[in-house]
Amino acid sequence: MSAVQSAITTAEQQHRIYKAFDWVVIPIVILVITGAFHIHAMLTMGDWDFWIDWKDRRWWVTVTPISLIFFPAALHYLLWTNFRLPFGATLSCSVLLIGEWANRTANFVGWAYFPLNMVVPAEIIPMALCLDAILLISRSLTITGIIGSMVWGVIFYPSNWALIAPYHVPIEYNGVMMSVADLIGYNYVRTGTPEYIRIIEEGTLRTFGEDVTPVSAFFAGFISVFMYFIWLGIGAWFAKTTWAKRI
Amino acid sequence: MSTPSVEMGGDVSKSLVGWKRITVIILSVTVVMAAWRIYQQLFAWDMGMDSFEPEFQTYWMDLLYAQWIIEFTLAAVIWGYILKTRDKDVFNITPQEELRRYFTLLAYLVCYVFIVYWAASFFAEQDASWHQVTVRDTDFTPSHIVLFYGTMPAYILAGVAAFLYARTRLPQFAENISIPFVIAVVGPFMILPNVGLNEWGHTFWFMEELFTAPLHWGFVVLGWTALALGGLLIQIILRLIALTKLDDEVLVTEDMNDDGSSY
Known part of the structure; x- marks a missing residue:
């Protein structure tokens, strides 16, 4: 193919075209990440995110950070290596939360009539900010993967302390001790009710006292490190600009 | 060189x-999605709980059939129009025209x-809220009729239309097949x-409704493929850079593997 001729002659035209491109491409990026990341999130960790009585010390703390680091890692590759933009995690987590809040209010509350405080999504922005900040400071995807991903997993639970604290207050109800979250869950019967489909606090965890949550958090961080590198590779694969004569 | x-x-x-x-695109899509959502609000709980009732057939199955007819008709018209009006001299357009066509793409x-947002985010998670309060007795629930047979065909229609537009109007996409676009x-x-x-x-196991069940992970893996739009956008950007290069411009590149020692 012959050399491409330019369509313009002045720097002003060039600047105007670049701005026009930004106006169109930014909504495209935001919308596609919202859709793709949200369907990934809801089908890999959604149940823990939907319900306040699923936000436990074992599964929620472990599953959520591991599942959610996929897209930030892929976007780190795409946006950092190609454009030197260090906000892949914050961007993806922000638009995921917008998608989740739009759905929870319009559909979980507005259609299925669950109370809003039962279906509030988990707080994930602090983890994303840390991951992006470590990339920005280190300028290294490797350091971000090792340190940032561990921080990502470890701070998930503390980021949500303020959100879940009122619901973990113990109460006695008809002679049974439970949390406020449990009581809300029992009162709003779902198709999976009773307990068998609520995946929380399993195994011998309850005999381990107070160190359960930190152990779950560090385990989440540990796996998040591996997932970050795997998804850097997958992000690199999806960012390939391959052309083919035929498929 | 022949005349462009x-x-x-x-x-x-x-x-x-x-x-x-x-504006027309955003408003049109929003109106259609809002109409679907309002229809659900009005008729899902009253007419959509029992698929064996005659009301279900009237309010929901008829909606499903209407959607199918409209979708197939629109696909035939839109895809047919794009193919019929293709540029038969696509390799000989001016750079200015090519630039305009990239913005149309x-x-x-x-x-x-x-539409992908509405399907994969809004209506997909809405399906969870429905199944958390009703036990399904059909594949065609009020949430599925909108999600699977409404919004998903709609984005397929738009996605294929975009691909056909590029393939028939843009020299680079006409000469070769963009793999990220295909993905x-x-x-x-x-x-x-x-x-x-x-x-x-869902007809084999009773699992109302564990949304994270492995049965659903096919949707997850296929949803990941939307990331290939990143590769497509880079292809578009590279071409736009070439189409907007100034005569005296020196392209500045950065070593992406720098270790920061120069700062």
């Missing part, structure tokens, strides 16, 4: 975004990803056939 097939007048850098068409992509369209498209697996599983 399309000569353009005026300053090509002006009005490239096409705010009018973008971006408008197609806005339409595509906006970004075919991957989400395959979510629709994956509904077959989903429904098969």
Whole structure:
């Protein structure tokens, strides 16, 4: 193919075209990440995110950070290596939360009539900010993967302390001790009710006292490190600009 | 060199975004999605709980049939129009015309990803809220009729239209097939056939409604393919850089593997 001729002659035209491109491409990026990341999130960790009585010390703390680091890692590759933009995690987590809040209010509350405080999504922005900040400071995807991903997993639970604290207050109800979250869950019967489909606090965890949550958090961080590198590779694969004569 | 097939007048850098068409796209899609959502609000709980009732057939199955007829008709008309009006001299257009066509392609992509948002985010998670309060007795629930048979065919329609537009109007895409474009369209498209697996599983196991069940992970993997839009956008950007290069411009590149020691 012959050399491409330019369509313009002045720097002003060039600047105007670049701005026009930004106006169109930014909504495209935001919308596609919202859709793709949200369907990934809801089908890999959604149940823990939907319900306040699923936000436990074992599964929620472990599953959520591991599942959610996929897209930030892929976007780190795409946006950092190609454009030197260090906000892949914050961007993806922000638009995921917008998608989740739009759905929870319009559909979980507005259609299925669950109370809003039962279906509030988990707080994930602090983890994303840390991951992006470590990339920005280190300028290294490797350091971000090792340190940032561990921080990502470890701070998930503390980021949500303020959100879940009122619901973990113990109460006695008809002679049974439970949390406020449990009581809300029992009162709003779902198709999976009773307990068998609520995946929380399993195994011998309850005999381990107070160190359960930190152990779950560090385990989440540990796996998040591996997932970050795997998804850097997958992000690199999806960012390939391959052309083919035929498929 | 032969005469370019399309000569353009005026300053090509002006009005490239096409705010009018973008507004029409956003408003049109929003109106359709809002109509679906309002219909659900009005008729899902009263007429959509029991598929064996005659009301269900009237309010929900008839909606499903109407959707299918409209979708097939629109696909035939839109895809047929794009193919019928293809540029038969696509390798001989001016750089200005090619630039304009790239922004038209971006408008197609806005339409595509906006519908993807409604399908994969809004109506997909809405399906969870429905199944948390009702036990299904049909594959065609009020949430599925909108999600699987409404919004998903809609984004397939837009995605394939975008691909066909590029293939018939843009020299680079006409000469070769963009693999990331194929992945970004075919991957989400395959979510629709994956509904077959989903429904098969739901008629096999009672699992109302563990949304994270492995049965649903086909949707997850196919949803990842939307990331290939990143590769497509880079292809578009590389071409736009070439189309907007100034005569005296020196392209500045950065060593992406720098260790920061120069700072």
